[in-house]
Amino acid sequence: MIVVPVMLGLALLFALLLDTDRLRLRGFSRLAIFLPYAIPGVVSALMWGFLYLPDVSPFHFLLGKAGLPQPDLLDGGPLYLALANIAVWGGTGFNMIVIYTSLRAIPAEIFEAARLDGCSQLQIALRIKIPMVAPSLVLTFFFSIIATLQVFSEPTTLKPLTNSLPTTWSPLMKVYQDAFVNNDVHAAAAQAVIIALATLALSFGFLKAANSRTKQGDPR
Numbered sequence: 001m002i003v004v005p006v007m008l009g010l011a012l013l014f015a016l017l018l019d020t021d022r023l024r025l026r027g028f029s030r031l032a033i034f035l036p037y038a039i040p041g042v043v044s045a046l047m048w049g050f051l052y053l054p055d056v057s058p059f060h061f062l063l064g065k066a067g068l069p070q071p072d073l074l075d076g077g078p079l080y081l082a083l084a085n086i087a088v089w090g091g092t093g094f095n096m097i098v099i100y101t102s103l104r105a106i107p108a109e110i111f112e113a114a115r116l117d118g119c120s121q122l123q124i125a126l127r128i129k130i131p132m133v134a135p136s137l138v139l140t141f142f143f144s145i146i147a148t149l150q151v152f153s154e155p156t157t158l159k160p161l162t163n164s165l166p167t168t169w170s171p172l173m174k175v176y177q178d179a180f181v182n183n184d185v186h187a188a189a190a191q192a193v194i195i196a197l198a199t200l201a202l203s204f205g206f207l208k209a210a211n212s213r214t215k216q217g218d219p220r
Contacts, residue, residue, distance in 0.1 A: 003088060012096075016103070016129060030100070040153075042157050049161045079164050087148075090154075099133050099137065099140065106128075106132055138209065142202050146202055149198060150195075152173060175191045178191065
């Protein structure tokens with residue numbers, strides 16, 4: 001999977017940048033990064049879908065003016081990159097807020113001691129901040145995996161704009177296709193149960209890992 005690592009990597013990068021002391025307009029930057037998550041999936045899919053359409057896309061216009069090839073972003077391989085872009089654009093802000101909140105909870109005395117020892121901002125980020133927000137990274141990883149199992153609105157909204165997107169591209173699209181198009185309610189119900197069990201297993205696995213980590217850190 002490409003979406004989850006890229007999304008979490010960007011979320012971690014933005015959270016670390018927002019946590020630096022020299023950053024200006026921190027509140028505006030935090031809101032600007034989080035805002036795409038607040039936009040409903042259907043609206044964001046429609047917006048990006050029309051940005052991808054060759055007839056109205058500013059990307060195609062700029063590529064044409066520059067004399068560069070104009071690929072169809074809603075066909076073939078570029079289509080899946082376009083879907084990945086929508087997922088990363090919409091999900092990075094939420095994960096950033098989770099990681100940033102964890103960063104703000106780290107005592108300032110730890111950073112002050114590291115600076116007195118001669119650590120640079122990069123060393124503090126790599127050796128202190130990232131290890132201390134590892135539980136938040138695990139949390140956002142499980143949230144992102146669960147979200148990928150539940151993708152439905154974005155590909156369904158883009159489906160009328162392209163013939164390259166299968167009607168069974170995501171698990172929930174397959175459930176919908178079987179239930180309301182093929183009239184195979186039994187198969188749709190079985191698939192829905194499998195998705196629910198997979199979500200439950202991921203959630204249980206995270207809770208168990210979090211509880212074991214808490215017990216290891218308990219001095220009693």
